[in-house]
Amino acid sequence: MTRAALFIAAAAGALAISAPAQAAAGPTDPQIAHIAYTAGSIDIAAAKQALKVSHNATVRDFAQQMVRDHEAVNAKALALVKKLHVTPEANATSASLSKSANAELAKLSKLKGAAYDREYLNNEVAFHKAVNGALKSTLIPSADNAELKSLLETGLSLFQEHQAHAEQVAAKLK
Amino acid sequence: MSLLPRRIPLFAVVAGALLPVAPPMPAAAATHVVVIDKMKYAPVPPLKVGDTVVFLNNDMFRHTVTETKNRFNLDLMPGAKGSLKVNSAGKADFYCKYHPGMRGSMIAK
Numbered sequence: 001m002t003r004a005a006l007f008i009a010a011a012a013g014a015l016a017i018s019a020p021a022q023a024a025a026g027p028t029d030p031q032i033a034h035i036a037y038t039a040g041s042i043d044i045a046a047a048k049q050a051l052k053v054s055h056n057a058t059v060r061d062f063a064q065q066m067v068r069d070h071e072a073v074n075a076k077a078l079a080l081v082k083k084l085h086v087t088p089e090a091n092a093t094s095a096s097l098s099k100s101a102n103a104e105l106a107k108l109s110k111l112k113g114a115a116y117d118r119e120y121l122n123n124e125v126a127f128h129k130a131v132n133g134a135l136k137s138t139l140i141p142s143a144d145n146a147e148l149k150s151l152l153e154t155g156l157s158l159f160q161e162h163q164a165h166a167e168q169v170a171a172k173l174k
Numbered sequence: 175m176s177l178l179p180r181r182i183p184l185f186a187v188v189a190g191a192l193l194p195v196a197p198p199m200p201a202a203a204a205t206h207v208v209v210i211d212k213m214k215y216a217p218v219p220p221l222k223v224g225d226t227v228v229f230l231n232n233d234m235f236r237h238t239v240t241e242t243k244n245r246f247n248l249d250l251m252p253g254a255k256g257s258l259k260v261n262s263a264g265k266a267d268f269y270c271k272y273h274p275g276m277r278g279s280m281i282a283k
Contacts, residue, residue, distance in 0.1 A: 065272055068235070068236060069235055069272075072234040072235055072252070073234065075234070076234050150212075153212075154212045154213055154234075157212065157213035157214075157275075158213055158235065158273070160275065161213070161273040161274070161275050161276075164274070164275060165273075165274070
């Protein structure tokens with residue numbers, strides 16, 4: 001297990017991320033950068049799929065905001081790693097996130113209409129909840145660089161907003 | 175908790191040129207810059223009638239400054255700024271339409 005190998009499980013389309021059982025050493029900054037960027041890219045891909053499939057105005061507004069906000073964070077993250085001369089390091093957590101996300105995208109691709117909208121929003125709630133948990137318990141405490149830590153903290157504030165927003169939209173779709 | 179006379183708006187959005195909605199400006203009118211950054215509004219200092227509040231979005235995200243009763247709304251892309259002119263005394267609470275957990279308030283005397 002690498003230092004960044006957080007335990008990740010996919011359950012009923014929802015990601016679950018928790019701190020490693022042996023938390024003696026957290027992920028490194030290059031690994032954290034890779035995980036954060038991957039999480040943002042996953043949500044952008046999901047939102048772009050929603051913009052192709054969904055005809056619900058509220059869902060589309062939400063998806064457009066996800067693209068806008070996550071692209072902004074990822075652009076900032078790229079600029080920061082360039083400035084710090086850090087190369088993001090692929091790791092088991094990023095790989096697991098991508099694998100689960102691809103499975104969810106495949107699942108969503110078979111749905112249409114209200115069923116698609118509900119599944120997309122339910123997964124958005126679960127995804128942001130899982131990422132927020134990882135940010136609070138592992139990624140932010142493990143970050144060494146002050147600028148990276150600050151970006152992650154801003155990301156946490158943003159993603160908590162997204163989670164609340166997703167919960168509101170999901171409730172309207174029931 | 176509004177101290178406003180109902181017929182007079184507390185703030186007027188200033189778009190480009192000044193709008194002719196403000197009463198005569200007091201001699202001590204000031205301009206206050208309130209920065210938006212890291213998903214937060216900086217505190218708005220105490221205001222006086224005639225003052226101008228400039229919201230500067232230094233964050234990486236698009237934000238709004240939207241009064242809770244929709245009496246004013248500034249929609250600010252990253253790096254953009256927008257102004258409000260204080261027309262009368264009172265309190266205004268505002269939030270971001272895109273990130274409703276972001277909240278602030280301003281009081282004018």
